[in-house]
């Protein structure tokens with residue numbers, strides 16, 4: 297299905313912004329142009345839902361979650377950043393493994409199975425993108441993923 301990414305992404309962010317119970321501020325930096333992506337909307341919604349729920353789970357009161365989208369060389373680069381506890385450097389790559397959870401104690405308290413990001417990775421790869429994380433322990437985490445967008449070859453004549 298061909299989807300305009302801003303509309304799609306904003307709708308998901310809106311749903312979280314309306315239902316969140318924490319004092320967490322959302323900041324959006326989305327492009328002013330339209331970008332069309334060929335996606336399975338249900339699957340990509342699941343990916344983004346998991347990333348945002350993780351960001352909220354680990355956000356401190358009064359924290360900020362930032363949503364950023366850039367277009368570069370045929371790909372959209374999507375970033376979702378939080379100001380949570382972060383992930384120790386040696387564990388950052390493992391968070392995409394099945395059932396991996398950074399520390400059992402904190403994860404048990406937070407609930408979940410440790411499958412969310414493994415599934416997200418599978419789905420992003422299936423969409424022709426890549427996904428990775430950068431984190432500063434104690435400062436926050438950013439999840440990045442890319443998606444190929446459709447070349448806009450119409451509308452160039454006017």
Ligand code: ATP
Pocket residue numbers: 346350351354378380381382383391396397398399403407408409410411412413414437
């Ligand atoms: P599930 O998503 O299946 O409910 P989960 O959230 O624990 O469970 P993942 O979404 O796969 O599983 O995340 C794996 C682990 O990575 C988490 O348990 C947590 O330890 C760590 N993690 C993920 N996102 C963040 C984040 N934004 N800040 C800090 N740690 C994170």
Ligand code: MG
Pocket residue numbers: 346347349350408412413
């Ligand atoms: Mg999760």
